[in-house]
Each structure stands twice: as structure tokens, then as C-alpha cells.
Amino acid sequence: MEREVRTPIYDYIMRYVRNSPVRMHMPGHKGHGLGGWLATAYPLDITEIPGADSLYEADGVIAESERIAAGLFGSGAVVYSAGGTTLCIQAMLTCMKRERRMIFAGRNAHRTFLNACVLLDLQVEWLYPEDNVLLSGVMTPETIYQALRSAKQPACIYLTSPDYLGGMADIAKIAELCKRFDAKLLVDNAHGAHLAFGPINLHPIALGADLCCDSYHKFLPALTGAACVHCANPEDAPAVRSAMAMFGSTSPSYLILTSMDLCNRYMTNQVRRDLAAVASRIQRLKQNLRQQFVFCHGDIFHITIHAARCGYTGTALGAWLMTQGVQYEYADLDHLILLCSPATPLADLDRLEQVLRSAPFPNTPIPTETIRLPKPPSLLSMRTAAFAASEFVPIEDAVGRICAMTQPPCPPAVPPVICGERIDEHTIVLLRKYEISKIAVVTL
Ligand SMILES: Cc1ncc(COP(=O)(O)O)c(C=O)c1O
Known part of the structure; x- marks a missing residue:
């Protein structure tokens, strides 16, 4: 009632x-x-x-x-x-x-x-x-x-x-x-x-x-x-x-x-009823597709596919899903993220399962390199760096410079380098991975 x-x-x-x-x-x-x-x-x-x-x-x-x-x-x-x-x-x-x-x-x-x-x-x-x-x-x-x-x-x-x-x-x-x-x-x-x-x-x-x-x-x-x-x-x-x-x-x-x-x-x-129904449908979807896809652990409403382990890049799988009428939340080389909520219609999950099952890509894992987070020294406070005079440079020219501001793409909006930190070679690798090609650096 x-x-x-x-x-x-x-x-x-x-x-x-x-x-x-x-x-x-x-x-x-x-x-x-x-x-x-x-x-x-x-x-x-x-x-x-x-x-x-x-x-x-x-x-x-x-x-x-x-x-x-x-x-x-x-x-x-x-x-x-x-x-x-x-x-x-x-x-x-x-x-x-x-x-x-x-x-x-x-x-x-x-x-x-x-x-x-x-x-x-x-x-x-x-x-x-x-x-x-x-x-x-x-x-x-x-x-x-x-x-x-x-x-x-x-x-x-x-x-x-x-x-x-x-x-x-x-x-x-x-x-x-x-x-x-x-x-x-x-x-x-x-x-x-x-x-x-x-x-x-x-x-x-x-x-x-x-x-x-x-x-x-x-x-x-x-x-x-x-x-x-x-x-x-x-x-x-x-x-x-x-x-x-x-x-x-x-x-x-x-x-x-x-x-x-x-x-x-x-x-x-209503939320408890809906949540139980959607969560159980997602569980079933993951179970039904387990031969084809590797799903990451965590909150049930994040359907996170470890695409690289299944032979796709997340971006290629995402682009293909869009041709099938499914809009994803986020994709990078390794992952594809599809977000649900208690209000996701069960019929949408039926459709998603059907589409994923028909994914045409080969099933050979793509070797991916896990890029560890660099821990560069912080040379200026975040505020000083963010308000300093700055210029945009291609990331290849940024080694040794101090990051003024990162505007990582949103999503995921998690900055690979923090303002005030010195940019090193490791940072560049990470920036490249997240397809950031230019960065604001402090001009001193
Ligand atoms: C983890 C996290 N925190 C904070 C925010 C900012 O939230 P909002 O866009 O609602 O201001 C986001 C946005 O995506 C987020 O993913």
C-alpha cells in the first residue's frame, strides 16, 4: 500500500x-x-x-x-x-x-x-x-x-x-x-x-x-x-x-x-521495489553474458565492462553500441561504463543484453598497460598555480613545467595531474591515455 x-x-x-x-x-x-x-x-x-x-x-x-x-x-x-x-x-x-x-x-x-x-x-x-x-x-x-x-x-x-x-x-x-x-x-x-x-x-x-x-x-x-x-x-x-x-x-x-x-x-x-527488480535483472544480464564480457566488481548499478580483457577497446565498443541505439556513459581504452538506476526500465536492460550479445568483435584480449599514477612533487600551492599566468602547450612540451590547471574531459573528470605539480614523463603517458593533448602550464 x-x-x-x-x-x-x-x-x-x-x-x-x-x-x-x-x-x-x-x-x-x-x-x-x-x-x-x-x-x-x-x-x-x-x-x-x-x-x-x-x-x-x-x-x-x-x-x-x-x-x-x-x-x-x-x-x-x-x-x-x-x-x-x-x-x-x-x-x-x-x-x-x-x-x-x-x-x-x-x-x-x-x-x-x-x-x-x-x-x-x-x-x-x-x-x-x-x-x-x-x-x-x-x-x-x-x-x-x-x-x-x-x-x-x-x-x-x-x-x-x-x-x-x-x-x-x-x-x-x-x-x-x-x-x-x-x-x-x-x-x-x-x-x-x-x-x-x-x-x-x-x-x-x-x-x-x-x-x-x-x-x-x-x-x-x-x-x-x-x-x-x-x-x-x-x-x-x-x-x-x-x-x-x-x-x-x-x-x-x-x-x-x-x-x-x-x-x-x-x-x-517505490525505490526499494524498483531497486530490487533492476539489480536482479542486471545480475542476470551479467550472468548471461559472462562468456563474452568481463564485468568489474562494485556497485551493481555501474555496469562496467573491462573491455580490453574481452578483445575490445572501450571506445570502439562504445562507438558500436551507439550505432545500435545504446548511449553509454563513459568509455576509454580499457573500460566501458553503462549506468543504470532503480528507474531504468527493465525492457531497456532486455534490449541492452540483446545488443551486447550481438557484439561483432573478436574475443582476444587486447594487451593493456596499467599506467600507475605518477607522484610528482608539488612546487606551488594549488591556488597559486591555478591563478598564475599560464599558457597552453602541447603535452609533449610540458615536461618539467608546473601544471597550472587541468581540465580533464568530463566524464570522468578525474585530473591525471594536479595544479602546482611538476609534469614529468609519467604524467605525459597518463595524459595521453586520457586523450588530453594540451595542458595549461605556469609561465614564470
Ligand atoms: C564523483 C563525482 N563527484 C562530483 C561530481 C560533480 O557533480 P555535479 O555535476 O552534480 O555537480 C561528479 C559529476 O559527475 C562526480 O562524478
Whole structure:
């Protein structure tokens, strides 16, 4: 039976639309669209008028919706973002700066993290995964332990889990260690909002993280830009909210906020059922195709094919899938990533299985070279390098120069080299692998 769930933002907007007042406020479309498929969105696209609450001072319909979300995820408090996970990461790091914590971060961080460090002038001690590769790798509790033991001041650990390929860190064990050292654990859970709703709750907050950010839109049915910060301790929420206000637009999109509100209803009544059905269909797909494809381990909704081990390059397999009407998320020489969510129609997975089964390529593994992450010395702070005078040069001419800024292709948006680091031969190999041909270097 469906449970009655309040959707306070949506309900407010629908009342407003039904009352059809004369709109003497922003936005300029005044509730009237320009036709086409977007027409029904315009009337709902309001701004922070009295009664609609205000995201960064929420105490009305937005605050109520956030409380509903916190109850669903089991967090102490939730703070919404209509500026994606990017804004959440900026807010979490601002809080760490205010607490004067040093930051240890997994090297596979998204470029959003780096940009926030540049803006906030943070220095980072990088933690390298055991297998020392760029996109995905196991961050062992031992690595975390050694980092925390070495810290000379209050610290925080920042991890990305699930990572881009779906790999998961042992958050429970790492959280335990953090508590032992009085350090805070922050998790970029952009790829894992659904983890709260499986048979075992694997959401970082349930496993002991202090702060984590979820993208509602990446793995749940919500509009792009919908995200939130979860606080284990509700007393952290005001600091997170005020930090968000420093970076976020003063005109947050009510369409995005409303989509989170409606997603709360979905999470109450339907997500567990859908998640179980889709997860089991994906499992079956992997089982049925196991002679033909090697699938990487990790979160079930990341269908990550180790293409090279099956005789394809990820990019060639991806290009072929597109000719068959399947759009992938990301492909490189080694991998192909197909992302699902609890809202993926089962019929789409039937079609995907059919298409994959008919893949025409040979089945001889392509030798791939695992490129280890270089650990070049950092000669300038990230901020100094990012704001220094710089020039773009072909990567072959960049050896020995200091990286000013990397704009890795998005996805996966994990920078092979960090601003301030000296570029060496190993870095060039990695840049080439990710098809980055030019790089900004500091001109001194
Ligand atoms: C792991 C990770 N973190 C953060 C982000 C940034 O999220 P958003 O684009 O919602 O701001 C992304 C985007 O893809 C991501 O994959």
C-alpha cells in the first residue's frame, strides 16, 4: 500500500499555479513558456517569493522537505543543493576550512574537489589507492591509518565512493579509524544515493561518515543539478547551509528542488521495489553474458565492462553500441561504463543484453598497460598555480613545467595531474591515455 508522503515544495507550487496570481516577480517568463516540450515546466518555475521558503535560510516548505529526506536516508540532517554535487563539495570543504582541519584525500577525486580547494586555498595530502591507478582503486584502511597517525593537527579524510567505475571503499572500517583519531570522514557519494535502499544499507552516513554528498540526479529519478549534503550530526547543518550560500546561486531552481521533493515520495513508496527488480535483472544480464564480457566488481548499478580483457577497446565498443541505439556513459581504452538506476526500465536492460550479445568483435584480449599514477612533487600551492599566468602547450612540451590547471574531459573528470605539480614523463603517458593533448602550464 502506498504511504502518504508530504511533498511540501511541490504542493506549495501547485497551489500557487492554481491560484494564478499576477506574477509581479522574477523570473521573466511569468509562468508562460515559449511552447514546445518545455511548456509545462514554466508555470512551476518560481523564485523565492514569500511562502516558497528560501534555500539558504530554509525554515518553511524547503526545510520540511529536507526533514523528510533526512528521515528517508537516516541522516541527522539534509541540506538541499540545486547546484549539483559541486556545490555540496564546496560547502563540505568550507566547513573543514573553518574547523582548520588538514585534508587527506583519495587521489581519484573529481575535478570539482580540486576547484573547491583552489577557491578555498586548501592544501591536500593525497592518498593513493593500493593498485595506484587513476579512476578507481582500493583505498585500504592501512593507508588511512598511516595518514591519520601522521597528522599533526585535526584532520579529515575525503573519499570518493562509489568511484567512477563503481568501486567501493570500506567506509565502515575507515569511519571507525576516523573516530579513533577524532578525524572527520567526508564522502563524495555522488554515485551512491541509491545505496540507502538496498537489502543492506550501504549509504556512507549509515556506515559512519560525518558528512557526505549525494547527487539525487545521478542514480535516482530527479532533475540534473539535484543534490544534497547529509550531516550525521544535525548540529553541522547550519554551517553547511551557510557555506553553500557562499558559492551557490541566489536563485536556486525550484524545478530542481521540486524534483527532489517528488523523489522523496518515490523513495518512500517505490525505490526499494524498483531497486530490487533492476539489480536482479542486471545480475542476470551479467550472468548471461559472462562468456563474452568481463564485468568489474562494485556497485551493481555501474555496469562496467573491462573491455580490453574481452578483445575490445572501450571506445570502439562504445562507438558500436551507439550505432545500435545504446548511449553509454563513459568509455576509454580499457573500460566501458553503462549506468543504470532503480528507474531504468527493465525492457531497456532486455534490449541492452540483446545488443551486447550481438557484439561483432573478436574475443582476444587486447594487451593493456596499467599506467600507475605518477607522484610528482608539488612546487606551488594549488591556488597559486591555478591563478598564475599560464599558457597552453602541447603535452609533449610540458615536461618539467608546473601544471597550472587541468581540465580533464568530463566524464570522468578525474585530473591525471594536479595544479602546482611538476609534469614529468609519467604524467605525459597518463595524459595521453586520457586523450588530453594540451595542458595549461605556469609561465614564470
Ligand atoms: C564523483 C563525482 N563527484 C562530483 C561530481 C560533480 O557533480 P555535479 O555535476 O552534480 O555537480 C561528479 C559529476 O559527475 C562526480 O562524478
